[in-house]
Amino acid sequence: MKLITEIMEEKALPIVDKIYNDGFIQGLVHANLSKEAVVHYLKADALYLDNFSDIYAMLLAKSNDKVEKNFFLGQINFVLNEEIAAHKNLADYVGEDYHEIIKGGEWYPSADHYIKHMYYNAFAFGMAETLSAMAPCPWIYQMVARKILANHNLAEDHPLKFWIEFYAGVLVDEVLTEYYKIINREAEFMSEEGKAHLVKNFLESCEHERRFFNMAYTQERWDLEV
Numbered sequence: 506m507k508l509i510t511e512i513m514e515e516k517a518l519p520i521v522d523k524i525y526n527d528g529f530i531q532g533l534v535h536a537n538l539s540k541e542a543v544v545h546y547l548k549a550d551a552l553y554l555d556n557f558s559d560i561y562a563m564l565l566a567k568s569n570d571k572v573e574k575n576f577f578l579g580q581i582n583f584v585l586n587e588e589i590a591a592h593k594n595l596a597d598y599v600g601e602d603y604h605e606i607i608k609g610g611e612w613y614p615s616a617d618h619y620i621k622h623m624y625y626n627a628f629a630f631g632m633a634e635t636l637s638a639m640a641p642c643p644w645i646y647q648m649v650a651r652k653i654l655a656n657h658n659l660a661e662d663h664p665l666k667f668w669i670e671f672y673a674g675v676l677v678d679e680v681l682t683e684y685y686k687i688i689n690r691e692a693e694f695m696s697e698e699g700k701a702h703l704v705k706n707f708l709e710s711c712e713h714e715r716r717f718f719n720m721a722y723t724q725e726r727w728d729l730e731v
């Protein structure tokens with residue numbers, strides 16, 4: 506009997522290929538990604554990670570297990586303080602100071618929709634539903650980064666090699682192991698409908714990941730009258 510997380514990943518594989526072949530990742534691989542796309546991404550992603558850490562804080566409060574609480578605590582630190590290294594690689598690539606770039610950051614429709622998909626599950630459902638919506642964050646980046654390394658022999662001085670290797674690393678394996686432990690444990694007590702919701706959350710977030718990259722690549726804006 507397949508684990509629900511195995512089903513999630515199998516169904517999502519086609520989206521990994523689409524993201525890999527889309528403009529943002531191809532631009533990153535060939536080091537010809539525009540400065541505008543990188544700046545747009547960094548502004549939105551800084552806010553995305555702040556909110557991602559807030560959702561982790563919600564899960565920390567929901568959990569009654571010290572080991573889980575410490576996992577979420579560690580992830581809050583990682584997202585707020587360690588992942589910034591990958592962002593700084595992108596800032597160096599465009600020759601700007603990272604903290605200057607993200608000042609007055611704003612997110613645009615695709616990022617807004619993605620974050621609210623996670624918050625909706627955090628407020629309205631349980632830990633498994635929330636983690637199913639959060640899991641594509643590490644999973645998509647690891648899958649895409651590993652696909653780049655498998656398909657390209659990056660030069661030692663490739664300007665974005667750090668970013669690619671950061672996400673391709675084993676750190677993500679450890680994060681997903683903890684996510685999947687919780688999701689599969691909770692799924693054992695769920696109806697078929699409840700398990701389908703977990704899979705749907707995961708697949709929707711994979712699509713949100715694709716839209717997030719395309720949002721930056723196309724300089725997506727709100728059409729609001731401001």
Ligand SMILES: Cc1ncc(CO)c(N)n1
Pocket residue numbers: 550553554588641642643646714717
């Ligand atoms: C939108 C988004 N998804 C995933 C990651 C990886 O943590 C990130 N930094 N930003």
